[in-house]
Amino acid sequence: MSTILEDLNTKAIERGIPLGVHLDVTWRCNERCVHCYLDHDDQGELTSDEIHDLLQQMADAGVFFLTISGGEPLLRDDLFAIIRRARELTFNVKLKTNAILIREKEAAMIRELGVETVQVSIYSHRPEVHDAITKVKGSLARSLDAIRFLVSQGLKVTMANVVMKQTRWDYPGVQALAAELGAHFTIDPTITPHINGDRSLLRLNIDRNGLREIMNDKTIAGQEDQFDPVAPGAGQGAMDNIPCSAGHSACYVSPYGDVYPCVQFPVPSGNVRQQKFIDIWKYSPQLQEVRSIRSRDLPVCSTCAHVGGCSRCPGLAYMEGNMRGPSTADCEKSFAKTGIPSANMLRRQ
Amino acid sequence: MSEKYIKPSRDIAARMLADEMVIMTVKDSRVFSLNATASAIWSAADGSTPLREIVARKVVREFDVEPEVAYQDALELVEELAQAGILLLADHPIGTEGA
Secondary structure: OOOOHHHHHHHHHHHOOHHHHHEOOOOOOOOOOOOEEEOOOOOOOOOOOHHHHHHHHHHHHHOOEEEEEEOOHHOOOOOHHHHHHHHOOEEEEEEEOOOOOHHHHHHHHHHHOOEEEEEEEEEOOOOOHHHHOOOOOOHHHHHHHHHHHHHHHHOOEEEEOOHHHOOOOOHHHHHHHHHHOOOOOEOOOOOOOOOOOOOOOHHHHOOOHHHHHHHHOOOOOOOOOHHHHOOEEEEEEEHHHHOOEEEOOOEEEEEOOEEEOOEEEEOOEOOHHHHHHHHHHHHHHHHHHHHHHHHHHHOHHHHHHOOOOOOOOOOHHHOOOOOOOOOOHHHHHHHHHHHHOOHHHHEEE | OOOOOOEEEOEEEEEEEEEEEOOOOOOOOEEEEEEEEHHHHHHHOOOOOOOEEEHHHHHHHHHHOHHHHHHHHHHHHHHHHHHHHHHHEEOOOHHHHHO
């Protein structure tokens, strides 16, 4: 991250500005990914007018980074009108999509509208593996065609690879494919529980050996914080740390107007159909509680050797039953990077 | 002396955050941060108001500086921003092409 952006995030946290919002415009989807954490039935999505009003409210509140996602956002007929309005309000727009509805015309429109980055999920370089995960035959070929269209428009494309049991050995293939197509590559070895709390999806997580290999892969290390090779020690400053930007300088809005600290941290904090976005952001008791938590307040993690450098996700901890508790997936990552068991792992032995 | 007109480029994202304007280019993600004076000029850059008038209204009055000094500083600033590709600068009013 550039120094200006780091400073910006620090200032946003100090001044209570919601710098980034992840807005899911629909949960409907044209794929049925085996690991997906969302329900796909439409339960009354925000209308175009409601979203346009919300965009204005978010701009007034200081939101700068806007991630438009889903579900599959291109299933909304008004998606390009939403993006156009967002760009008129000078948001930095990132679009997350499976891209199977993007052909030359849509790619040109996305470029014309000034989307900064398009992120496309690619699970494997092998069609039989990718298509088995999405449950849509031909989906890999279509997504890759779309990436070619997008790159040819001069757009920045990120190929996002979720590693799970079925794709355990495939990330180097996806990485090579990204390089070949001129796309950036990002990897996530964490499967998220279903947003309704069902944890059965976690059976898809790769085993400890696989995680160790990925977390120590030098071609990935440094790409994201969670892959940083060396964990800072647990100095006094570490106890004052906040876990991440969720609720501090960023939040999530669902297609139904529900506001959460993060898509992965589904604490209902208000609904934009009932309250102004800024009022939810400033005064929601749930967001205020999330903001109040420092590392020193975490009963288990504050005693852990990894407290200074762990990528602990408070949302995953919340999904485990306690937003002040450990996130087992991140304990495993810290262990995979260092070989040192976390306080949570020692407690369970 | 010809008038100068300014308007933000279309290919940027921008937001006034606290006391500074933060600007990011869409194409290559370069980030700029403008101080209070530059932010005031940027915010008034509508393509139709002459730069000299913007400076008189937004800088001279609000920051209590000499008009000619303020204008020359502003001209230098907008030329730099135009060179960076984030601001359109012309000798005539700028229409929708930069909007």
